[in-house]
Amino acid sequence: MHLRSCRTDNTPDSSDAPLTGGRESNHSDCTGTKPKFRFPPPPRLIKSANNSYCSTASDSSNTSVQANRSYNFVRKKKHKSVKRLPPLGIYWDIENCRVPKYKSAAAVVQRIRETFLVNYRESEFVVVCDVKKEHPQMIQELHDAQVNLIHVGRMSKNAADEKLRQSLRRFGELHFAPAGVLLISGDINFTADLCDLRYRNKMRVILVHNVNVSHALLICVNEHHSFEELLKDLPRYRCQTIANGHGPSTLEVSNLPLNFDPKRLRSRLGMLIENCGGKVVDIFTNEGRASIRFGNYDEALRLAF
Incomplete structure (x- = not known):
């Protein structure tokens, strides 16, 4: 008795066929063997002009997604470059370094910002005073200049100085080098705080002082400037009339x-x-x-x- 094969006589036997590695025989015979699946090659990654990796096997939708991702990456990179500027905290003892006569308080604030915020970004601008004893027009100008005006009553002798010292210590706890601190005062009570900010926190300390300043305060800072020399070329300010002539x-x-x-x-x-x-x-x-x-x-x- 002879077994009949499912193949015809014209079909060559599998034993007589040349060996091709086994991957090209995708047809199944009657023996029930499963066809071998040939996996496609993995996609190759190429580098585009905008330094973002894109797949060669992506369609139009994937290309748009990659473009949006690269655009967001560029935006985040620019945003990070702006944030790299170190912060600068500005603190003004306006009772010690007062606004000169016939000068605008808003112009003084603008001059300070233009002079010292070249390599820094403003973190906060704090002015401490008793608003009830200052001229209403000067208080309004400080509000218009977008500074943080803190009212301190005359309950104690150095109430304004203590509030400024507290703000300096908080700034030293929140920020690190290469941050900077700008103090507008000539009071010797700030010597210990400025010394700690410079030598313990490694911050750059800038002092703007009046004429009567102690030498012990000057040696605690990195640089110091005269308040009068800084504002000497400001134009004279013509007082504006208040509503209803009052x-x-x-x-x-x-x-x-x-x-x-x-x-x-x-x-x-x-x-x-x-x-x-x-x-x-x-x-x-x-x-x-x-x-x-x-x-x-x-x-x-x-x-x-």
């Missing part, structure tokens, strides 16, 4: 005789403004002008016209 007003008189005796000039101006309720504040003999202060805007207009 509040003091300043009138400036020009074309006065140059290098005249200040006492005689003050006496003569006092006689002219006696009936209007004014008071001579300053006389600039070298420039030939004087400043007269009135109780309200109407009294100043009465003398001007």
Whole structure:
């Protein structure tokens, strides 16, 4: 008895077929052997022009996803580069370094920012004072300059200094080197705090001081600047009138005789403004002008016209 094969006579036997590694025989015979699956080659990764890896076997949707990812990566990279600027905390003891006469408080804040925020970013700008004893116009200018104005009542002698020292210590706990601290004051009470920030926290300490400053305070900082020299070229500020004509007003008189005796000039101006309720504040003999202060805007207009 002979067994019949399922293959025809024209079909060559598997034993006579050449060996090709076994992967190309995908047809199954009647013996029930399963076909061998040939896996496709893995996708290759190439580097695109924007330094992002994309697959060669991706379709249009995958390409758009990769483009969005690369765009977000560039945006995050730019955002991180901006954040690399070290923070700078600015603290102003306005009772020790007061705003000069005929200068705007907003202009003073702007000058400080333009001078010291070149290689730093502003972390906070703190001004501590008793707002009830300061001029309302100056307080409004500080609010308009977007600074943190902290009110401290006169309950103790050094209440404002203690509040500033607390803010300095908190800044030293939250930030690390190469952060910086800018203190606008000439008070010797800040010596210990500035010394710790410089030598223990390794921060850059900048001091803007007045004329009467202690040498012990200067040796605790990396650099120091004079408050008067920093603001000497600021333009004179003309006081704005408050709504409804209330509040003091300043009138400036020009074309006065140059290098005249200040006492005689003050006496003569006092006689002219006696009936209007004014008071001579300053006389600039070298420039030939004087400043007269009135109780309200109407009294100043009465003398001007």
